Each structure stands twice: as C-alpha cells, then as structure tokens.
C-alpha cells in the first residue's frame with residue numbers, strides 16, 4: 001500500500017451528532033467549551049471533527065499529533081486567525097497574536113526580557129507581594145473569615161505583573177481602588193466573547209459594553225505610553241539600569257535597541273504581558289490551593305520543606321532558596337497537569353500539510369485538546385489523583401506511568417510560553433509561604449467547586465478557611 005493510501009482525510013473523521021445547519025454550534029456555545037470537547041471525545045475518540053454552523057473544526061486529543069502541530073509553527077501552522085483579528089482590532093500587536101516573520105522579531109525580545117537573569121531581578125517583587133498577601137490572609141485567619149481564593153490570587157498576580165511589566169505599584173491585594181485594574185478586568189472577558197462570537201455584532205452596533213471597552217483601552221494606552229517615555233529617559237541616563245533592567249518594559253527597551261521597535265509594538269508587548277501573565281498564573285495557583293485544602297498531609301510536607309530551606313523567616317528571601325523548594329514546585333506542576341488553565345489551543349494550517357497520518361488542507365482550524373491526555377491513566381498512573389510525588393525524583397514509584405511530555409499546559413514548540421519560568425517562581429514561592437504560615441480547608445464541598453472557562457479556566461466558587469499553623 002502506498003503512503004498516501006494510509007492517510008486519513010478530514011471527511012473520514014467521526015463527528016458528534018449535531019443539528020441541521022447549525023451542526024454542533026448549540027452545544028458548543030456554552031462557556032465551558034473544554035468540557036463539551038471532553039464529552040465528545042468520549043463519544044468519538046481522540047480525533048474527530050465538529051461543524052459550527054457549517055465551519056469545520058478538527059479536534060485532536062492525540063498528544064503526538066498535538067506536539068507535532070505545535071512544533072510546525074510558524075511556517076505550517078499559526079494561531080487561529082481570529083485571535084490576531086480581534087487583538088489587532090483592539091490595537092494590541094504583540095507576540096501572542098503576531099505570525100510569521102513579525103512573530104520572530106517579537107518573540108526574540110519577549111524571550112530575552114523574560115530570561116532567567118531578568119526573572120532573578122524580578123524575584124524581590126514576588127517576595128514583596130507575597131508578604132503583603134500573607135498579612136492579608138493572617139487578618140482573614142484571625143477574623144475566621146472564609147476567603148474567595150480566585151479573586152485574591154487575581155489581585156496577587158495583577159500586582160506582580162504590573163510591577164514587573166512596567167514598575168507600576170497597583171496594590172490591589174490591599175483593595176486600594178484603582179481605575180487601571182478596572183480597565184484591565186474589562187479586557188479579557190471581551191476578548192473571549194469576541195473570539196468565540198459567531199457574528200461580529202460589535203462592528204455593527206456599538207453597545208454600552210463596547211464603548212466601555214474602547215474607553216478602557218484608550219486609558220490603558222495613555223498610561224503605558226507615559227511609562228514608555230519615562231523608562232526610555234531612565235535608561236538613557238543609566239548604564240547600570242541597562243545592564244540590570246528592573247522591569248519588563250525596561251528589559252524590552254534594552255533588547256529593542258538592537259532592532260528598532262515602534263512605540264505601538266512595545267505597547268503591544270507590554271499589554272500582552274499583562275494579559276498573558278495574570279489569569280493563567282492566578283488560576284493555576286487557585287487550583288493548587290483547591291487541592292492543598294483537601295490534603296493537610298501535603299501542606300505539612302511543604303511546611304517542613306520551607307522550614308528546612310528558609311528556617312524561621314516568612315519568605316525564601318535568598319534567590320538561591322527557590323531551587324531548593326522542590327516539593328512546592330512539584331505541587332505547582334501537579335496542579336498545572338491536573339487542571340491546565342488552557343485546556344485547549346486553537347491552531348490553523350497556513351498551507352496544505354500532512355501531520356501524523358492526517359491530511360490537513362490549508363486554513364483548517366485544529367483544536368489541540370491537551371487536558372484529556374494529562375488526565376488519562378494511559379499516561380499517568382491514577383491520573384485524577386493529586387499526587388505531587390510523581391514529579392519528585394526518586395519518589396515516583398518505578399512502576400508508575402509518568403509522561404511529562406504530554407503536558408502541554410504551557411504550550412509547546414517554538415511558541416511555548418516564555419513566561420513559564422516566571423510563573424513557576426510565583427507559584428512555588430506563594431505555595432511554600434502560604435503552607436508555612438497556614439493550615440487550610442475548603443469552606444464549600446469539593447464537588448461544588450466547578451471549572452469555569454473564560455479564555456482561561458479557573459475554579460468557580462472556591463472558598464477556603466485559613467488558620468495560623
């Protein structure tokens with residue numbers, strides 16, 4: 001049999017039953033698209049197609065196929081075209097929505113600005129904000145108040161990211177009202193709505209929401225432009241700052257000296273940083289807390305590790321401590337495996353291409369579903385059990401299945417998340433410091449905490465009670 005005879009074409013793929021004309025759109029309109037995709041995979045297997053009002057999307061939960069597609073960027077595949085369309089319309093032209101040669105330029109400065117040396121120089125900010133959060137949680141503990149974890153974690157990552165992005169002291173952890181945060185909070189849900197909207201109605205009718213979005217974007221732009229001017233003049237006057245930039249904007253301006261970037265492009269990347277770094281990290285920490293609140297024995301082990309690494313102090317002050325917090329890091333990795341905040345990524349073929357045995361015509365949209373494999377016993381023994389030991393060298397039993405390669409929570413290939421290292425620092429430090437100071441338990445039933453997807457996936461209704469240990 002010739003090689004071509006073995007190829008699978010999209011028309012041969014199974015498909016969940018749908019309605020005439022609308023196809024699978026009515027079911028897919030739900031917020032929790034990832035759960036619908038998981039249900040359909042139970043019915044159709046790990047490679048199937050869906051029709052959304054006549055538009056065909058291929059859905060793959062095959063780890064090898066997904067890894068290959070991620071690797072084939074930027075040439076054969078790109079992000080789903082609508083992402084760039086919506087971002088560009090909002091005036092955001094940064095690395096996340098750039099493609100081809102333009103992406104290569106943006107990626108270079110972004111990766112450099114988030115490299116290990118710069119993450120090290122951001123470490124004091126992580127400590128500063130963690131300290132503020134610990135004080136706030138102590139107040140909750142003393143008052144025996146239950147904590148809405150998701151919004152607290154959002155405030156934590158917003159404060160870290162704005163400080164790291166351009167040195168802005170937001171202070172939303174301490175509930176200091178700030179218009180900037182309000183503006184930011186408006187952006188993500190609207191991007192999510194527009195990317196998944198079947199029709200671009202906002203281009204025809206300017207709703208109140210759309211007007212508010214425009215206003216927020218214009219305020220954010222004004223502020224970031226001011227920060228760009230100020231950072232440029234600081235850098236012009238300090239060689240030592242050029243060598244050790246104190247925030248992402250300074251780092252990106254230093255990098256951009258090698259190649260000229262317009263103010264619009266710098267703005268686009270700083271803005272991208274804010275969007276990409278906040279929800280993802282806060283959701284992942286929240287999921288970690290959800291599991292820790294049900295596993296006091298794991299909290300105790302994290303506390304023991306913290307005592308061993310940084311003694312009687314509240315925080316791992318020395319940067320070198322971070323590498324020693326192996327178990328706290330394993331907890332972060334396990335939370336990300338079991339509850340990835342980006343359970344699926346949308347890609348589109350730039351040209352006719354064959355991946356695995358699948359023939360993919362130009363412009364086909366492929367949804368890469370990674371959560372199914374990450375939660376499958378085929379790749380991880382007792383995959384739905386929260387077990388950080390599977391990430392600890394020497395602790396994971398040898399007969400256990402353990403396939404880190406299938407975890408694509410940070411994406412993969414040349415476009416994998418450049419903020420991964422920073423996110424792991426934030427998560428590890430916070431998990432360690434929280435467990436060192438507090439015992440905690442869920443204030444709601446575990447089964448009442450549900451997945452909620454809004455561009456990223458977070459735990460809804462997560463209430464936790466903290467007690468000083």
Ligand code: HEM
Pocket residue numbers: 070095096097107110161272273274276277278280281284341342345408409410411412413414415416417418419420422423
């Ligand atoms: C736990 C936290 C995080 C998770 C789970 C996460 C996840 C992801 C994923 C899945 C992608 C898409 C990768 C791909 O297409 O292959 C991505 C891209 C990206 N992330 Fe993250 N991320 C996190 C934190 C951060 C942080 C803290 C930053 C920076 C402050 C950041 C900046 C970016 C950027 C700039 C991109 C676009 C890269 C490109 O298109 O080349 N992320 N992230």
